[in-house]
Amino acid sequence: MAILNKFEQSNSAISVVDLVESLRQEMNKTTVYRILERLKNEGELHSFTGKDGRRWYAKNNGCDSNQQTHPHFQCKECGKVECLAFEVTIPHIPNYKIDSAKFLLIGQCEECLS
Amino acid sequence: MAILNKFEQSNSAISVVDLVESLRQEMNKTTVYRILERLKNEGELHSFTGKDGRRWYAKNNGCDSNQQTHPHFQCKECGKVECLAFEVTIPHIPNYKIDSAKFLLIGQCEECLS
DNA sequence: TTGCAAATGCAACTATGTTGCACTAATTTT
DNA sequence: AAAATTAGTGCAACATAGTTGCATTTGCAA
Numbered sequence: 001m002a003i004l005n006k007f008e009q010s011n012s013a014i015s016v017v018d019l020v021e022s023l024r025q026e027m028n029k030t031t032v033y034r035i036l037e038r039l040k041n042e043g044e045l046h047s048f049t050g051k052d053g054r055r056w057y058a059k060n061n062g063c064d065s066n067q068q069t070h071p072h073f074q075c076k077e078c079g080k081v082e083c084l085a086f087e088v089t090i091p092h093i094p095n096y097k098i099d100s101a102k103f104l105l106i107g108q109c110e111e112c113l114s
Numbered sequence: 115m116a117i118l119n120k121f122e123q124s125n126s127a128i129s130v131v132d133l134v135e136s137l138r139q140e141m142n143k144t145t146v147y148r149i150l151e152r153l154k155n156e157g158e159l160h161s162f163t164g165k166d167g168r169r170w171y172a173k174n175n176g177c178d179s180n181q182q183t184h185p186h187f188q189c190k191e192c193g194k195v196e197c198l199a200f201e202v203t204i205p206h207i208p209n210y211k212i213d214s215a216k217f218l219l220i221g222q223c224e225e226c227l228s
Numbered sequence: 229t230t231g232c233a234a235a236t237g238c239a240a241c242t243a244t245g246t247t248g249c250a251c252t253a254a255t256t257t258t
Numbered sequence: 259a260a261a262a263t264t265a266g267t268g269c270a271a272c273a274t275a276g277t278t279g280c281a282t283t284t285g286c287a288a
Contacts, residue, residue, distance in 0.1 A: 028237050053167035071205065076213065084207065090219065091185065098221040099190065105204065107212040142268050
């Protein structure tokens, strides 16, 4: 479907805001939200929160166990978000049960630095 | 001032929503937002985003350099957020400049587990 | 064709957070 | 002490992300 296409074409994460906007003529925003949630439940996508508290989605390329997670990077200048290609071990805390972790790095990307 | 008191009394982080609510009779929500931002700039507090994208604040107990950050933990049952008492090294990425990092662990806290 | 379930559209709503502007301290200056 | 500047507060209106209820459409199966 149209939404998955968007993720095939770009390797970056895409914000829900952008998706709703760019699909405005094809489908309703409620539909976009619902499809994204479905794709997440089906394991095609994963979601996380950007530096401003808005939701982003990205393709699931295998990975993401209970022990490991990959960080995301957001450029504070252009706003772009990427999945970083390495895994981080989720720390263990005595007496707590950790299900998942969100690791967001904020800074400047290659293009914005030059 | 009244807001700092709230943070002295509790060691957990406090969500802006809770603060606005609990101070409703003493001050306007705009004022709460502004004071929180000021305390953050002055280095008294730090802010971050909870699992649902809402903003939380917590006391600054020294620490938080450019190289290290402490993770936050949010209980998915009771919603409580805590600063974790250890530091995590912020990874270095070639050609990128990393300014800061947000590390949020999600799971169940001691009380909710028992 | 009929009937049912899943998917979509639409409008209204909720909630977080922001902004502009007026008003009120609190300080400083003369 | 009076006037003038500055910082802090309140209020209302706004902006935007995300959700919900309900009606309508679509697709598929009996």
